[in-house]
Amino acid sequence: MLAQYGSAIGGLMLLQAMLQQYFPPILRELLERYFHKLVSFFDPYVEISFSEFTGKYMKRSEAFTSIQNYLTENAASRAKRLKADSVKDNRPLILSMADHEQVADEYNGVKITWSSNKIVPASTTFSLYPMAQNPRYYKLTFHRRHRNLITQSYIQHVLTEGKAITSKNRQRKLYTNDPQDSMWIPAVFKHPATFETLAMHPDKKREIMEDLTKFTERKEYYAKIGKAWKRGYLLYGPPGTGKSTMIAAMANFLNYDVYDLELTAVKDNTELRRLLIETSSKSIIVIEDIDCSLDLTGQRKKAGGDDNDKDKEDDKDDNPLKKMTGKEQKSSKVTLSGLLNFIDGIWSACGGERLIVFTTNHLDKLDPALIRRGRMDKHIEMSYCCFESFKLLATNYLNIEHHILFKTISKLLSETKITPADVAENLIPKSDNEDVEACLRNLIQALEAAKKKAEKDTKLKVQREKKREKRLKWWREAKKRWNIC
Numbered sequence: 001m002l003a004q005y006g007s008a009i010g011g012l013m014l015l016q017a018m019l020q021q022y023f024p025p026i027l028r029e030l031l032e033r034y035f036h037k038l039v040s041f042f043d044p045y046v047e048i049s050f051s052e053f054t055g056k057y058m059k060r061s062e063a064f065t066s067i068q069n070y071l072t073e074n075a076a077s078r079a080k081r082l083k084a085d086s087v088k089d090n091r092p093l094i095l096s097m098a099d100h101e102q103v104a105d106e107y108n109g110v111k112i113t114w115s116s117n118k119i120v121p122a123s124t125t126f127s128l129y130p131m132a133q134n135p136r137y138y139k140l141t142f143h144r145r146h147r148n149l150i151t152q153s154y155i156q157h158v159l160t161e162g163k164a165i166t167s168k169n170r171q172r173k174l175y176t177n178d179p180q181d182s183m184w185i186p187a188v189f190k191h192p193a194t195f196e197t198l199a200m201h202p203d204k205k206r207e208i209m210e211d212l213t214k215f216t217e218r219k220e221y222y223a224k225i226g227k228a229w230k231r232g233y234l235l236y237g238p239p240g241t242g243k244s245t246m247i248a249a250m251a252n253f254l255n256y257d258v259y260d261l262e263l264t265a266v267k268d269n270t271e272l273r274r275l276l277i278e279t280s281s282k283s284i285i286v287i288e289d290i291d292c293s294l295d296l297t298g299q300r301k302k303a304g305g306d307d308n309d310k311d312k313e314d315d316k317d318d319n320p321l322k323k324m325t326g327k328e329q330k331s332s333k334v335t336l337s338g339l340l341n342f343i344d345g346i347w348s349a350c351g352g353e354r355l356i357v358f359t360t361n362h363l364d365k366l367d368p369a370l371i372r373r374g375r376m377d378k379h380i381e382m383s384y385c386c387f388e389s390f391k392l393l394a395t396n397y398l399n400i401e402h403h404i405l406f407k408t409i410s411k412l413l414s415e416t417k418i419t420p421a422d423v424a425e426n427l428i429p430k431s432d433n434e435d436v437e438a439c440l441r442n443l444i445q446a447l448e449a450a451k452k453k454a455e456k457d458t459k460l461k462v463q464r465e466k467k468r469e470k471r472l473k474w475w476r477e478a479k480k481r482w483n484i485c
């Protein structure tokens with residue numbers, strides 16, 4: 001088949017050479033123009049090129065990068081080097097792909113060949129748009145009978161997968177707001193926490209992961225119902241139960257940037273809005289310890305007892321900072337209504353997906369308006385360590401899944417409360433001499449101490465309650481005896 005095809009093409013080329021000699025220039029020109037069409041009619045293989053243009057052709061450059069990443073991560077694992085001598089190691093193939101080198105890929109049983117080439121300019125050209133020196137391009141070759149599959153499905157598959165790889169490999173950022181310049185200051189986000197290492201009941205963890213995944217896939221749904229593509233999470237629970245760790249795990253799971261918003265450093269609502277507009281898509285906006293950032297304890301009235309404040313009437317809904325310290329308290333005018341606008345997503349009309357996460361140690365201190373469903377869509381309780389969570393921490397910290405002391409620990413965990421942070425602290429060997437058993441015994445000691453303290457606290461509470469009851473009883477009787485109203 002290939003031999004037949006080769007001889008047909010060879011014949012055509014010979015014909016072209018002969019005709020070029022004997023035909024007048026006008027006919028030669030026509031021949032030049034249609035010769036390629038004639039050849040491609042016989043050629044069963046189709047080629048498509050993707051080039052590395054920069055500047056004006058940003059989109060094209062993105063497609064190029066996606067293809068490059070796809071070939072690096074996906075095809076490379078399956079690809080066979082067609083022309084190279086041998087595959088020396090498991091390095092991504094494309095990185096060492098020389099010009100005109102080829103790699104093979106397979107899609108739905110169809111074989112596809114990619115080759116890497118450089119564009120060599122035919123002549124010196126002048127362009128307003130800067131071009132990479134001898135830009136590279138990837139050429140895709142496939143049999144013409146698969147044209148539909150390749151153009152309608154395979155290329156899209158490569159671009160989607162490549163884009164996902166680009167986003168996965170992107171160095172993510174942690175932004176904090178600078179109180180001086182009211183600007184976001186970026187740093188590289190490298191928190192190692194993941195859902196695998198997060199100690200939490202597996203069912204709850206799965207539920208959160210599914211919720212996050214669903215959110216990222218619902219762009220059209222949010223557009224259809226006319227809502228900004230955002231979701232609010234409220235993480236609440238005692239200190240050390242993993243609220244910050246959960247945020248890091250979410251960011252790593254979704255490959256999102258994190259904007260850690262320190263509300264006490266924001267001057268007013270205008271500044272808050274500007275900072276939020278500057279956040280990028282695919283990000284988590286975090287306000288930690290929301291109960292300490294604003295006085296949001298309900299009754300949205302002005303704090304500070306300044307009844308004569310001229311803003312009082314037109315600012316009924318506002319609740320200026322009360323709990324701030326020193327200078328910040330005087331200068332910041334971020335209000336509850338400003339914050340509610342922020343959650344309601346007026347600012348996020350600029351599009352893109354964003355998570356908003358609030359954390360608090362005191363759920364009861366927050367204004368119900370702030371945390372109602374629709375604003376904070378999902379309330380997640382971060383609670384004390386259960387046995388399931390302990391087992392995960394033991395695997396992470398000590399690399400064990402079973403131990404004879406697990407039974408004692410399980411019993412103690414059901415009898416007392418200890419945070420995952422405290423469990424983790426005890427599972428870290430304090431010296432080189434401490435082995436697994438020593439760490440587990442440290443934890444048992446800590447659990448027993450916590451149990452004793454809880455029992456003592458309960459006893460004291462009961463005693464205090466009894467004394468109070470006694471005093472009340474005495475007071476009631478005294479009122480009766482002396483006829484006091």
Ligand SMILES: Nc1ncnc2c1ncn2[C@@H]1O[C@H](COP(=O)(O)OP(=O)(O)OP(=O)(O)O)[C@@H](O)[C@H]1O
Nearest residue numbers: 197198199238239240241242243244245420421424
């Ligand atoms: N659920 C958890 N899973 C794994 N590690 C945890 C968990 N909770 C706490 N830790 C460990 O304890 C440390 C403190 O936890 P973290 O800062 O996430 O708690 P927090 O609830 O945010 O506390 P705070 O309310 O004081 O900010 C973390 O660095 C982590 O090592």
